[in-house]
Amino acid sequence: MASIHGSNGQWHFTGGSCSTSCTNPSDMINGSCAENGCCQTSIPKGMSEYSIAISRIGSVGNINRTDDFNPCSYAFIVDKNWYNFSVSDLYNFTIKNHETGNLQVPVVLNWVVDTKSCNEATHTCDSNSVCGVSKNSVGYSCNCSQGYQGNPYLSRGCQDINECADSPCISTSVCTNLPGTYKCSCPTGHYGDGKKDGSGCIIKASYRVIQVAVGTILGCLFLLIGILLVLWALRKRKDNKLKQKFFQQNGGFLLKQQLSSREGCIEAVKIFTAKELKQATNNYAQSQILGRGGNGTVYKGILPNHRTVAIKKSRKVDESQVEQFINEVVILSQINHRNIVKLLGCCLETEVPTLVYEFVTNKTLFHHIHSEGCNSPISWDNRIRIAAEIAEALTYLHSAASPPIIHRDIKSANILLDDNYTAKVSDFGASKLVPLDYTQISTLVQGTLGYLDPEYLRSSQLTEKSDVYSFGVVLAELLTGKKAVYYGGLDGETNLAMHFVTSVKEDRVWDILDDQIMTTGGKEKLQVVLKLAERCLRLKREERPTMKEVAMELQGLRRNQSHPWVAQKSNEVECLLVEPLDLNSRNIVEYNSMTNEALLSLDGGR
Structure with a gap:
């Protein structure tokens, strides 16, 4: 026992x-x-x-x-x-x-505190704890409250349990720890306690409808994005094909053939992309327009290397006009002359072909001669210098270039002036190459009324003397300060060339000369230049001098006179600070025999 x-x-x-x-x-x-x-x-x-x-x-x-x-x-x-x-x-x-x-x-x-009950005990349990009767029926004990752990007999001995650390909530609900407990929050559109051992989260019927609707919308959206991506790829492919089409339509293959046949020309001309020129001109903004002419519109552009250029956007042209565009590229690519505007490159991948030139800052000779508000027109000496530089450029085209080049559209609006007021001949859209052993070319008449060679207009036979006639009109503009076709009062519109020649023959030319020339130019030298202009404007081309003879005679005059350009320069700058050229002027009219109609040619075109 x-x-x-x-x-x-x-x-x-x-x-x-x-x-x-x-x-x-x-x-x-x-x-x-x-x-x-x-x-x-x-x-x-x-x-x-x-x-x-x-x-x-x-x-x-x-x-x-x-x-x-x-x-x-x-x-x-x-x-x-x-x-x-x-x-x-x-x-x-x-x-x-x-x-x-x-x-x-x-x-x-079984450990207990004292032998008393919870009610009788002098010792009380700490916060976040509860008092309990001993299992042995004697004394009492302290235990941390539910949701707390630690030593209940110490001050602040029971600390909150982070129930969220053990993930008591289902994956779709959010657990939030609270003092002594926790909370599981169901997502929007659901109800329930969100607990693993509870009811979890149950979707609301109305929210299920929303989910189905959102799912359908997202599915449609992804489908739409997919369709747009496919359309974008097709559009890109179409754009590439269109660029190839424009390249061919704008004479790209012809240009390659022409350039490849001339040594060194390919490296000299850069092929620009349409995107580059669009960015350079701010999407061809109206504020960037420098001028308009019969062959297109010229915009001011700034390339990524910060170089300022003039971008000529040609008119929408037919097949014959495409040849003129390619002709201009070919001609300018082989020209390197200080008095001829320099071609930097071209773009052929757009519907309208584009040329990129060096930017010439001081506008056109037309502006300096005819713009209203100029208090100090160009001096006599500088007019002779500019005329000589134009003559030298044309002499180079007629004699030094191989094959020779006839400009076919010489006018004051196509003569640019740079920072040093040096003349630069521009706009070769109407130019023609003269084949070897040819003295004249049969071609459709193209040019600007007032500057057009009458014999060329009558016979359609183009020769170097046609440029001589046009130069004679520019020289008459420099002498008289009048436009090629100007309003003559009661007589209506007057042709400057005809009026000038008649005035010389009748010894009345002194009445139409510019006042400043009358006061600053020597009469003897004036007579030489007047006679030279009259010879250039003769109706019979065989009676006209060559451009080489004209250049030599003008250079001879320059050697015998002083150059007061520096003294006049500050005054002439004031002439530049006038309002932009009136683009609605009707004094210059361009005639194109291909369409048998007169075209508006604006003074700022080049």
């Missing part, structure tokens, strides 16, 4: 006891501790100390005895879930501490 004796501090008592008998070990059952070789009883509650006693039933004192299997009996307090009876324990019970050699089994102790 085994019994437990204990005390609660006030009185002693004998607690539970059990007894077991042992007859034949073969009759015992492993795992059964029910009075056959083994017995067990519960520990009485309220004990603060205890002792265990073992005795033989019916005997007193010595319990030693001799059995066939084991002379020893054992009694111990242990966790009720730890010991599992085995018959072999009756023969050899050897659960020992390796350090002390004593038998050792696990014991569960």
Whole structure:
């Protein structure tokens, strides 16, 4: 028999006891501790100390005895879930501490505070903790409140547990940690607690409809984007084909043939893209227009390297006019003369072909002669110098270029002046190459009324002397300050060339000369220039001098006179600070025999 004796501090008592008998070990059952070789009883509650006693039933004192299997009996307090009876324990019970050699089994102790209840206790549990009655029915204990962990007996010993760290919510909900608890929030359009062990999140019927609608819209949107990408690719392909078409339509292959047949021309001319020129001119803004002419519109542009250029956008042309455009490129690509505007490149991948020239800053000779508001017109000396430079440029085209080139549209609006007021001949859209062994060319008449060679207009036979006639008109403009076709009062519109020649023959030319020339030009030198202009304007081309003869005569005059350009320069700059040229002027009319009609040619064109 085994019994437990204990005390609660006030009185002693004998607690539970059990007894077991042992007859034949073969009759015992492993795992059964029910009075056959083994017995067990519960520990009485309220004990603060205890002792265990073992005795033989019916005997007193010595319990030693001799059995066939084991002379020893054992009694111990242990966790009720730890010991599992085995018959072999009756023969050899050897659960020992390796350090002390004593038998050792696990014991569960129930610790409490004092012997009072929660209501009677002087000690109170800390915040975030609760007081609980001991399981042993004596005293009390403190435990952290739900959602807190730590030591409830210390100040602020119980700390909030972050339940969200272990993801108690389903994946579609949002976990929010709260003091002592947590909250799972379902997404918009759902309801429920959002917890894994709860109802989770359930979609609302109305929101499902919205989801289906949004899904449908997104699907349509992606489909639309896909269609747009396909259309973009097709458009890009179409644009590339269109660029190739324009390249061919604008004479690209012809230009390549022409340039490849002339050594060094390909490297000298840059092929610009349409995008480059569009950016350079701010999408061909009206504010960038420098002037308009019979062959196209000229825009001011700034290239990516900050170089300022003049970009000539030709008119929409037919097949014959494309040849003129290519002609201008070919001609300018082989010209390198200080008095001829320099071609930098071209663009052929747009419907309208485009040329890129050096930018000449001081507008046109037409502007300086005829613009209203100029208080100090160009001096006599500078007019002779400019005339000589134009003559030198034409001499180069007629004599030095190979093959020779006839400009076919010499006029004051096509003579540009740079920063140093040096003349530069421009606009070669109507120019013609003269084949070897040819002195004249049969061609459709093209040019500007007032400057057009009458014999060329009558016969359609173009020669170098046609440029001589046009130069004679420009020289007459320099001498008289009048336009090629001007309003003559009661007589209506007057042709300057005819009026000039008549005035020279009738010795009335002094009446039509510019006032400044009359005061600054020597009469003897004036007579030489007047005679030279009259010879250039003769109706019969064989009576006209060549441009080489004209250039030599003008250079001879320049050697015999001083150059007061510096003194006049500051005054002439004032002439530049006037309002832009009146583009509605009807004094210059261009005639194109291909369309048999007169075209408006604006003063700023080049």
